[in-house]
Amino acid sequence: MRPAQLSATPASLAAGPRRPAWLLALAGLVLLGFVLDIALGPVRIPVLAVVKILLGQPTDNPAWAFIVREIRLPKALTALAVGSGLAVSGLQMQTLFRNPLAGPSALGLTAGAGLGVAVVMLAGGSVANGFAIRALGLAGSWTLVLAATTGAGLVMALVLALSARVRDNVVLLIVGLMLASVTGAIVSLWQYFSAPEQIQEYLLWTFGSLGGVVGSHLAVLAAVVGVGLVLAFASAKPLNALLLGENYARSMGLTVGRSRTLIIASTSLLAGAITAFCGPIGFVGIAVPHLTRALLRTADHRLLLPGACLGGAALTLACDCVAQLPGSQTSLPLSVVTSLLGAPVVLWVVLRRQNIRSSLT
Amino acid sequence: MALPSPAPLLTAADLVVGYAAKKTPHPVAGPLQLALWPGELVCLLGPNGAGKSTLLRTLAGLQPALGGQLAVGGQSLADLRAPERARQLSIVLTDRIDAGNLTVRELVRLGRHPHTGWLGGLSAHDEAQVQAALEATGTEAFAPRPVGELSDGERQKVLLARALAQDTPVVLLDEPTAHLDLPNRVALMRLLHRLARQTGKAILLSTHELDLALQAADRVWLLPATGALRTGTPEDLVLSGDFAAAFVHEGLAFDAATGTFALHAPTGPAVQLVGDGAAAFWTRRALEREGFVPTTGPADLRVTVPPGSPATWLSQAAGQPPQTHATVEELLRALRQTPSGQLAGPAANNGLR
Known part of the structure; x- marks a missing residue:
């Protein structure tokens, strides 16, 4: 560049004045959902009491304090981990595959994790006769996480190996769907030859639930999701470079192979661990990135990653609140609620914006 | 530089x-x-x-x-x-x-x-x-x-x-x-x-x-x-x-003379083109499209672009009186109707049409 052009006034660094405000608003929503999620349930606890208990102040109702500490707080924390983890894993996949339909479930990752869980549950069950995740100790939870992550990672690696040969994203998506179908069939076959009580445990797992992840399990989930999120945030710059495709990324000095490995590792850890503990929770992974892009109106991952984190957590907390069916004693399976509630939201966003194709990636 | x-x-x-x-x-x-x-x-x-x-x-x-x-x-x-x-x-x-x-x-x-x-x-x-x-x-x-x-x-x-x-x-x-x-x-x-x-x-x-x-x-x-x-x-x-x-x-x-790729293969009779400037250049292009081979030497058919504005065109077949045309289109129409018997070579209208 000419020196004369260099001295030109640099443009404002601000990436749109309203974006930080939106992030703050999302954080507020997460906080609100967090408190509400703890307050709602078969025993309704006043919001003020919830806040008091959370802040460690003494309450006049020890039963409430017990419920909050032992059941609802772990569940809300699980919702935070699940929502942010799935959303970030979906965001990374959509950018890596440059495909708006990519997500942990669409490309067979969830199915791969499911296969891993089925291997542990159904094979382990034959030895220890019908036990649930809840019955497994710390060692058991690590086995489960390892199996689910390995399953997710294998499917992801397979999809990526094929993606090097198959340039067309639509074809790749079909490949992912077929892989999901094959792993699903293997699990079905296994179920067919298993004892009914073993199948029941697996079926309950497939409905998806935030409950029951307490104590050491929660610590394991939080640690794995934490590592996955750190890896994802470290990939913000490579993800931005990948927006223009791998060739441009390479021409801008990105070591594409290494970045891709990092992104796959992060995605597999997140999707694998979450699916292992909470079952296949659909929709959050594919929908939240779109909602975040529509809200923040940017493609910069340094904004999208925190946005997807907050958005995913807020959506999952909201879905869990709805799943409690306020005013009733029953609660619905979470994966049902996320789909019932999330699909119309995404449809509304997509149809409201006319330039669907270009706004998605 | x-x-x-x-x-x-x-x-x-x-x-x-x-x-x-x-x-x-x-x-x-x-x-x-x-x-x-x-x-x-x-x-x-x-x-x-x-x-x-x-x-x-x-x-x-x-x-x-x-x-x-x-x-x-x-x-x-x-x-x-x-x-x-x-x-x-x-x-x-x-x-x-x-x-x-x-x-x-x-x-x-x-x-x-x-x-x-x-x-x-x-x-x-x-x-x-x-x-x-x-x-x-x-x-x-x-x-x-x-x-x-x-x-x-x-x-x-x-x-x-x-x-x-x-x-x-x-x-x-x-x-x-x-x-x-x-x-x-x-x-x-x-x-x-x-x-x-x-x-x-x-x-x-x-x-x-x-x-x-x-x-x-x-x-x-x-x-x-x-x-x-x-x-x-x-x-x-x-x-x-x-x-x-x-x-x-x-x-x-x-x-190499014009720096362009020829779109039309010349197959028709020769035409003597007299004149210069932009009008002559574009007349030459029109004649080439029609399949004629424009030359500077004598030929049975002659097209003259007299200097002046607006441009006019004169066409003359051997032994015929000259005709005046106001546009290239009129010139081409007249050339197409020129009896081929009077010209050396095949019919003139085998260009791109």
């Missing part, structure tokens, strides 16, 4: 480019001896399949060379780490841009990738480079717009701005004029020529726009299907016959 400094920015010795499929090398072109000098616009020309894109991708380090040495800024390209290479070479590819949600400024900012830290934050200097690239390409006016809403011509300029923001001594462009209409093609070539002069960068682009390339390029790399590359100024390559030879396989006849 920027004087070429003594050191070339990019050199290649015995470079062989191509693909290695299943460990068997498939050379496309080479061995090539190449040099790019500061401040010059070089056009890479050649028929389809000669390996233009392969050569550009190899020079950019996007695919390995099958043989030979390639050096950028005095260092071997193979020894450069990816970020160092990206500070020497930038490229505009033909790849589709899917990220329609990116604004123009955000896309140009991506060009700073090899200059920023691990989080990708932009310093004031980086922002100044982005601004300079936007201004140099005339894209500053639509900097806040999403890339998905741009026209083809606008998007091409924005992609060029991204490459400029990368701030590399060498800029490569793979068919930047494809998909552009004629005014945009001309504008882009003019812009690239100006940028090469003003910034001292070496700009290399592949193109199918032979006319434009012959006018705009400081030098031409001519890559025929045989893979034997010739380089030189466009004029030298035309006068030596290399240019015509490179495209002879496509069945094209290059006319």
Whole structure:
């Protein structure tokens, strides 16, 4: 560049004045959902009491304090981990595959994790006769996480190996769907030859639930999701470079192979661990990135990653609140609620914006 | 004009480019001896399949060379780490841009990738480079717009701005004029020529726009299907016959006298064309389209374009009185009706119709 052009006034660094405000608003929503999620349930606890208990102040109702500490707080924390983890894993996949339909479930990752869980549950069950995740100790939870992550990672690696040969994203998506179908069939076959009580445990797992992840399990989930999120945030710059495709990324000095490995590792850890503990929770992974892009109106991952984190957590907390069916004693399976509630939201966003194709990636 | 400094920015010795499929090398072109000098616009020309894109991708380090040495800024390209290479070479590819949600400024900012830290934050200097690239390409006016809403011509300029923001001594462009209409093609070539002069960068682009390339390029790399590359100024390559030879396989006849490829094969009778200036030039084009062979020597049929404005045309067949025509269309209509028996050669109306 000419020196004369260099001295030109640099443009404002601000990436749109309203974006930080939106992030703050999302954080507020997460906080609100967090408190509400703890307050709602078969025993309704006043919001003020919830806040008091959370802040460690003494309450006049020890039963409430017990419920909050032992059941609802772990569940809300699980919702935070699940929502942010799935959303970030979906965001990374959509950018890596440059495909708006990519997500942990669409490309067979969830199915791969499911296969891993089925291997542990159904094979382990034959030895220890019908036990649930809840019955497994710390060692058991690590086995489960390892199996689910390995399953997710294998499917992801397979999809990526094929993606090097198959340039067309639509074809790749079909490949992912077929892989999901094959792993699903293997699990079905296994179920067919298993004892009914073993199948029941697996079926309950497939409905998806935030409950029951307490104590050491929660610590394991939080640690794995934490590592996955750190890896994802470290990939913000490579993800931005990948927006223009791998060739441009390479021409801008990105070591594409290494970045891709990092992104796959992060995605597999997140999707694998979450699916292992909470079952296949659909929709959050594919929908939240779109909602975040529509809200923040940017493609910069340094904004999208925190946005997807907050958005995913807020959506999952909201879905869990709805799943409690306020005013009733029953609660619905979470994966049902996320789909019932999330699909119309995404449809509304997509149809409201006319330039669907270009706004998605 | 920027004087070429003594050191070339990019050199290649015995470079062989191509693909290695299943460990068997498939050379496309080479061995090539190449040099790019500061401040010059070089056009890479050649028929389809000669390996233009392969050569550009190899020079950019996007695919390995099958043989030979390639050096950028005095260092071997193979020894450069990816970020160092990206500070020497930038490229505009033909790849589709899917990220329609990116604004123009955000896309140009991506060009700073090899200059920023691990989080990708932009310093004031980086922002100044982005601004300079936007201004140099005339894209500053639509900097806040999403890339998905741009026209083809606008998007091409924005992609060029991204490459400029990368701030590399060498800029490569793979068919930047494809998909552009004629005014945009001309504008882009003019812009690239100006940028090469003003910034001292070496700009290399592949193109199918032979006319434009012959006018705009400081030098031409001519890559025929045989893979034997010739380089030189466009004029030298035309006068030596290399240019015509490179495209002879496509069945094209290059006319060194006019600098154009002949669209119509002359099959008709000779016509003596008398006159000069623009009117005579365009009359000659019309006669060629009709299949006539315009000559300056005597022929049975004579067309005269007398000086003066507005132009008029006189046609005269041997032994006939001259006819006056107000437009080229009238002239052609009269010529078509000229009895073929009076003319030497086949009927006149076997042109492109």
